[in-house]
Amino acid sequence: MNAPTATAPRNGARWLAHALETEGVDTLFGYPGGTIMPFYDALVDSTLKHILVRHEQGAALAANGYARASGKVGVCVATSGPGASNLVTGIADAMLDSVPMICITGQVGTPLLGTDAFQELDVFGMTLPIVKHSFLVRKVDDLPNVVAEAFRIAREGRPGPVLIDMPKDVQLADASHLPDHVPAAVEPPPAPDQARLDEALAAIASAEKPVIYGGGGIALADAVGEFRQFVEATRIPTVLTLRGLGALPTGHPLLLGMLGMHGTRAANMAVQECDLLIVVGARFDDRATGKLSEFAPFARVIHLDADAYEINKLRDADIALPGNVATGLKALSAAASPCEDWRRRCSDNRARFGARYDAPGSDIYAPAMLKRLSELAPADTILACDVGQHQMWVAQHCRFEHPRNHLTSGALGTMGFGLPAAMGAQFACPERPVVLVSGDGSFMMNVQELATIARTRLPVKIVLLDNHALGMVRQWQELFFNQRFSEIDLSDNPDFAALAQVFGIPSRRIVARGEIDEALTDLLSQPGPALLHVAIDARTNVWPLVPPNHANSSMLESPPATTRQEASHAIPA
Amino acid sequence: MQYRLDLVLKPAEGALLRVIGMVERRGFVPQAIEGKPDAADGGRWHLQLVVDGQRPPETLRQQMLKVYDCESVQITALQEAAA
Numbered sequence: 001m002n003a004p005t006a007t008a009p010r011n012g013a014r015w016l017a018h019a020l021e022t023e024g025v026d027t028l029f030g031y032p033g034g035t036i037m038p039f040y041d042a043l044v045d046s047t048l049k050h051i052l053v054r055h056e057q058g059a060a061l062a063a064n065g066y067a068r069a070s071g072k073v074g075v076c077v078a079t080s081g082p083g084a085s086n087l088v089t090g091i092a093d094a095m096l097d098s099v100p101m102i103c104i105t106g107q108v109g110t111p112l113l114g115t116d117a118f119q120e121l122d123v124f125g126m127t128l129p130i131v132k133h134s135f136l137v138r139k140v141d142d143l144p145n146v147v148a149e150a151f152r153i154a155r156e157g158r159p160g161p162v163l164i165d166m167p168k169d170v171q172l173a174d175a176s177h178l179p180d181h182v183p184a185a186v187e188p189p190p191a192p193d194q195a196r197l198d199e200a201l202a203a204i205a206s207a208e209k210p211v212i213y214g215g216g217g218i219a220l221a222d223a224v225g226e227f228r229q230f231v232e233a234t235r236i237p238t239v240l241t242l243r244g245l246g247a248l249p250t251g252h253p254l255l256l257g258m259l260g261m262h263g264t265r266a267a268n269m270a271v272q273e274c275d276l277l278i279v280v281g282a283r284f285d286d287r288a289t290g291k292l293s294e295f296a297p298f299a300r301v302i303h304l305d306a307d308a309y310e311i312n313k314l315r316d317a318d319i320a321l322p323g324n325v326a327t328g329l330k331a332l333s334a335a336a337s338p339c340e341d342w343r344r345r346c347s348d349n350r351a352r353f354g355a356r357y358d359a360p361g362s363d364i365y366a367p368a369m370l371k372r373l374s375e376l377a378p379a380d381t382i383l384a385c386d387v388g389q390h391q392m393w394v395a396q397h398c399r400f401e402h403p404r405n406h407l408t409s410g411a412l413g414t415m416g417f418g419l420p421a422a423m424g425a426q427f428a429c430p431e432r433p434v435v436l437v438s439g440d441g442s443f444m445m446n447v448q449e450l451a452t453i454a455r456t457r458l459p460v461k462i463v464l465l466d467n468h469a470l471g472m473v474r475q476w477q478e479l480f481f482n483q484r485f486s487e488i489d490l491s492d493n494p495d496f497a498a499l500a501q502v503f504g505i506p507s508r509r510i511v512a513r514g515e516i517d518e519a520l521t522d523l524l525s526q527p528g529p530a531l532l533h534v535a536i537d538a539r540t541n542v543w544p545l546v547p548p549n550h551a552n553s554s555m556l557e558s559p560p561a562t563t564r565q566e567a568s569h570a571i572p573a
Numbered sequence: 574m575q576y577r578l579d580l581v582l583k584p585a586e587g588a589l590l591r592v593i594g595m596v597e598r599r600g601f602v603p604q605a606i607e608g609k610p611d612a613a614d615g616g617r618w619h620l621q622l623v624v625d626g627q628r629p630p631e632t633l634r635q636q637m638l639k640v641y642d643c644e645s646v647q648i649t650a651l652q653e654a655a656a
Contacts, residue, residue: 124587128594133641136586153641309635 012140013038013171017046019147019181029059033079036106038171054448058420060090065421070428079106081119092130096411100159109169132160140173152184158307192323197331204335207276209342216243217281219403221325233333237346239267243410246400260288262392265353268552279303284314294551304328367397374398381433386418386442389471392542416445440466450503462531467538500531507531575651581644584616588642601626
């Protein structure tokens, strides 16, 4: 039983817990240790719900998933030294995908800073390139300003992670004189310039082949509704990035699919041929553009983004619209786009080059299985994935009603992201179904979090695709390294179904496509956590594929078998 | 091209590291650095940084403005960098 300390004077740690409560934090993910113990002591008397993970990387990625699914700030906590360094990948992932997070680390006492003390690590210095901002709190009197600024910065404009490094003596220092915490106001970005908006309206009206290219910045700006209104008003064919998926619901008649390396042929063809590219909350990422100098070669560019830095970074904008994305989209919705022939042609291409699921044989064909999963799962399901082939199959073959329903490590490509991220999403959205699709490589990178899921009886459903290989690396070695396979064999994987059961999580294994419907239905109906181990063929590749450093018009395609063929580079009329 | 960056930084821990690190990560090479905290300006760092780089200086300026400790930045083109 915990001894009551609620009447003790408020120290820095207790003040911090109070501030987190005031900021609206309800859940935090962490792992205690020496220098963060005063904060863990403060948690005993707080209303904050702390989730004890089994590795600090799990804490950072769970907070990351919590923030992605909810749009709120995710919070993770670790001690100094290895605790702090274990957070690093999760912080970097949040930075590259613009996820709002507060990362709290314990630190050795200020008199010991710079003395190589036990578990002293300069996490402030280590994380400088991967945080939006950071603070080393040297005096307890700085806490009110630090915490208010940290939350403001994490949320403001393009969101991101903020680190607060808290020396132990600061946590223990008397904070009874500090005022109660007051959250700082978050200012929305200013509206885009009206004159530039007028130019954009005129450009849209005169374009014969316009395309909208939407990205993750739409959801980050809470502008999904405005984006849909813009698309509906102008009826311009639309392509989305990996992190933009869901900005238009899958199946929307104007959506041509994902663009880029593993995008649809219809999407890439439209972008390569368009005469006007309207970029909304996207950043010309190399996975989306392919060879940049040959990307959208005939297009003028309108670029709307909350982050002015992204404009003209990789592709010059003819009409630059830095500023509030929602406001900009509302203004652009007044545009008329008389492009019926182009619209019809894009739509025809979408139908003509749709995905095929008629793989021969009785083995489980992963794309078809994931499509079926997406059909059977409720529309509001949050679908998390890891990194690799399965990540691309999820993007290609699953439906998304909103970008926040799709948790994917886009920019950093963090293997091991999925399990803790799904966990965080389930804590953020306890009433909604959460499904993780993982691969046998990624899953083992944070497999310890099965213990957290089991302990909390978190009803996350896990679909584990197992091809006994690092599939995406194997695919690239097959295609681009003369089939010289190097260090991709995972044939000594554990029995994943048995492994889940050891953690107390029900599981089963399927190997044939005839088992899919029943197994998925059974999985989704489980009241608690459950794992479905799915054996797939290691030779199955992700198609289509734009080879690295090639234009998006040069897509490799293959029927769902083991052979491949190079598609014509010509754009069909 | 060689550019001079005139920066005003908050007197905050890590401010210098942040701006120098940002310059290097974004593809510019520091050639000279000069500056000190200005007591008459609340202890803010007034810093001049000469850098070489082939990327557009405006993108560097925009990136520097995203560093929270950087209150202002002006970039002046100096000369073609030595081969």
